[in-house]
Amino acid sequence: MDAAPVPRLQLSGITKRFPAVVANDGIDLTVMAGEIHAVLGENGAGKSTLVKIVYGVVRPDAGTIRWNGEGVTIDTPAKARALGIGMVFQQFSLFETLTVGENIALALDNSRGGRELDDRIRETSARYGLALDPYRHVHTLSVGERQRVEIVRCLLQSPELLIMDEPTSVLTPAAIGKLFVTLRRLADEGCSILYISHKLDEIRTLCDRATVLRAGKVTGHCDPRRQTNVELARLMIGHDLPHPQHRTASTRGDGLLEVRNLSLAAEDPFGTDLAGIDLSVGGGEIVGIAGVSGNGQKELAAALSGERLADTAGTIVVNGVPAGRLDAAARRALGLCYVPEERDGHGAVPEMSLAENALLTAYGQQLVTGQGLIRKRAVRAFAEATIARFDVKTPGPDATARSLSGGNLQKFIVGREILQGPRVMVAAQPTWGVDIGASAEIRQALIDLRDAGVAVLLVSEELEELFEICDKVAVMAQGRLSPVKSVAETNAAQLGLLMGGSFIAPDGVPAALAPREP
Template sequence: MAENAPANALPASLLEAVGLTKRFGALVANDHVSLAIRAGETHALLGENGAGKSTLVKMMCGLLQPDSGELLYDGAPIVFPDPATSRARGVGVVFQHFALFDALTVVENVALGLAGHEPLATLAARIEDCVHRYGLSVEPYRRVGELSVGERQRVEIVRCLLGDPRVLILDEPTSVLTPDESESLFRTVDLLTGEGRAVLFISHKLDEVRRLCHRATVLRGGKFIAEVDPKTETASSLARLMVGAEVPRTPRTVTHQLGEPRLLVNKLNVAGDGSRGSALHDINLEIRAGEIVGIAGVAGNGQTTLFEALSGEKPVADQEAIIIDKVAAGGLGPTERRALKAGFVPEERLGHAAAPDMRLSDNVLLTTHGDGAIVRLGIIHRSALLARFQEIVRRFDVRFGGKDPKARRLSGGNLQKFVIGREVLREPVLIVVDQPTWGVDAAAAAFIRTTLREKAAEGCAVLVISQDLDELLEFTDRIAVMSEGRLTAPVPVAETSREAIGLAMGGAETGGAQTGGAHASGEGAHAA
């Protein structure tokens, strides 16, 4: 672990924000926010989505200019007119949405972030060097489009490090990583702070922050709330600071009255299509009424293909491979599957679950047009549509400005509540959700999990695909792991562990712990 930052002999602040304020129209995104990062420390920036973390970071690296307040660098006031300047002065940022170019190679991507005109060959050598020094694994001549999310993040980090930054800002770095990848990132961070660099670590995963960070600044609603020592706080005290109220844990109603199988997947095979979708090999799964099954795994191991096969976006040749509520549905399209009372919530909210430039009420139609209640004989019944829209908004506490805004105007959490509510109110017998709480704030995430839990209790079968292992462990009944297009047999949550799942996620041979668990648990894992 890192050496502790000296608590009393305070080193001078390296980069300091003093009273930064930023307004976007009527919204005050940052209201007199202050934050000081010292050399050699890992400083956490904590806050819910919409708390103003991103705005603050963008001002600290010159991507946005503050309306008032100032930045101090080495104690002297400084203005970063653009990110190139801040980078040249030694402030590197790895954003949550990577600034990478899929069509270019790793070296080319790195070269674009550096100022000089260095030949690519010598740059590649420097990359190798940096990779070894900080335990990052990256191959210089691969195309970024072929890399996993974790590898892309390492490319971003390498790009920053080659600029020899004194301050490294990591924006939600672990939200896309496996537990193993996170661990190796933490080791890298410790190496960096050990060299006297400062790291600003933005996160809402409290356990990580408590383990890794020396100090934490908490934002809420665009305002500075507190600066605390995360090691002396508990996860729940930090959560209270972030949310401003107690965060309810999802109640695990242990009503194991499992009913009929609602979803049966039998030997599902899907060929990969090269660049994008990965292949699926021999997937078997059974989900019965009243249970929640989770699928863990690192992005890009076939989850997207599985979701598309289940939702009917990519129908499969074998009609019997997917059986929804006793009807063979392999070759059916999404609308026909919805007619079997199945509901699907894809990962990407804007552009897949919702049309960004359509009003919310019209977005209701996207999944309800075949239900007969709202569209009859091809004619949209506007009043029925609006009634459904208002019901979703009311019951799922969807908040937005105006009466009926375009979908893209909503925050991530509110839009997610909307798309989940849209499916739940169709009274489905099966819900398949991909990344239910990705990028959603803690309160909304808890609400979404509770909602899915309640649906299960009412006799719905729920399948949750998520990269957030903590979430799956918190509210699902059984967990399966997806790795390289294969799915392990689901194991009851009580009989597995983070470590076993983490191993399987990394593609450890399936003869390991979790398969043993599946045999021990026996019932329910396989239909046949």
């Protein structure tokens, strides 16, 4: 017989077709025992579909799965768990109103929680340095803690294969470091890890082998530690990345967007209160807001766009006009354009055509007559101009927003705002869930906007992105904003500390608000 070790998991010829797209096309993948194996690819490359097939959530149309050398059919997650496969989901599959213990009990077959399980949770979480209190309700946990719940939940099933789907997208740099230590320890104990990501640096730090996917097909197997980012990116997107053109900042006209001591209680009971935010964005500069999501970014964006009104008019000044009590439409009239964090439902109405979506924010661009009637031809022309100028891949302005990929729809939304000739642009996570090609184009568009003298505020979780295009950067933590620093004067490690809230003085007053020395 063959002396070579039997692979823990071997996929061959896995194919899955969805109505509009072939998500997986003849994919082969082999994972050995104790190996950390990366599946690398852009959004929409088919990574998530592939791991859902392994976990039994999605059934493949063709192909075979061998588990420890034996052919298996994994048609339910329960079956996957019985085999020893655990999965940590990208969008956490936790139940907010239940406790940590209940959440874990739900994933274990035939357990209803109780003291015995609580003890096992404490023991396992302590062993891997993932401290957890089984009695806490999940909605009170930070994102990092939630991920711990997911991981501990998998570990309690003593898995032989752990699937991690984009696990770091919600973590601070420090938390990522901790996670990697845990994962390495697991791998040393013989657990295989299938690590899904599109972040090249992480994969090069963590993984032993990588399988690269593009448009549903395998484009390469490699050892990521021996590859450069450029080589990996080429495998992933098929061509070299466009590098953004960067000119030095030339601030013109100070304070096109001014925020003065903005405090606002959250509307959402699980939201974050804003406390004493001070910020100034001048024409011709990009100011970045870093931070782990859930620290008030959403609330700040809503307050700036006019979705929520501030308590006094003077708290927010747009283009010299106190705008704190103005609604979104009035602020738009002052030249403030806004790219919301959520594409569906905020940035665009999925069921409506691109032309109609263009009209929703660009109605001020001579698209409506004085009597309130729509100038249909002008609307189409505006949408067509957006599509052409920002290279949106779509059949035309009559296509529904829903039919576009995330990246293309985002390009359309950003383009629609830019074509309105804003003085101030607020962009919240504009490249979230967008493939790297489109991300690069969106960043370039923001830089062009800056060069044209617009004040740009960019809220982003990706430090790489912030360092790439911003002139200044500040960090949000617990609803407060750190002092703004020039990008040249700071680095990722410093920002990482700030994200943990290091700038907030123990008495709750952010350092930025503490009395300054004369």
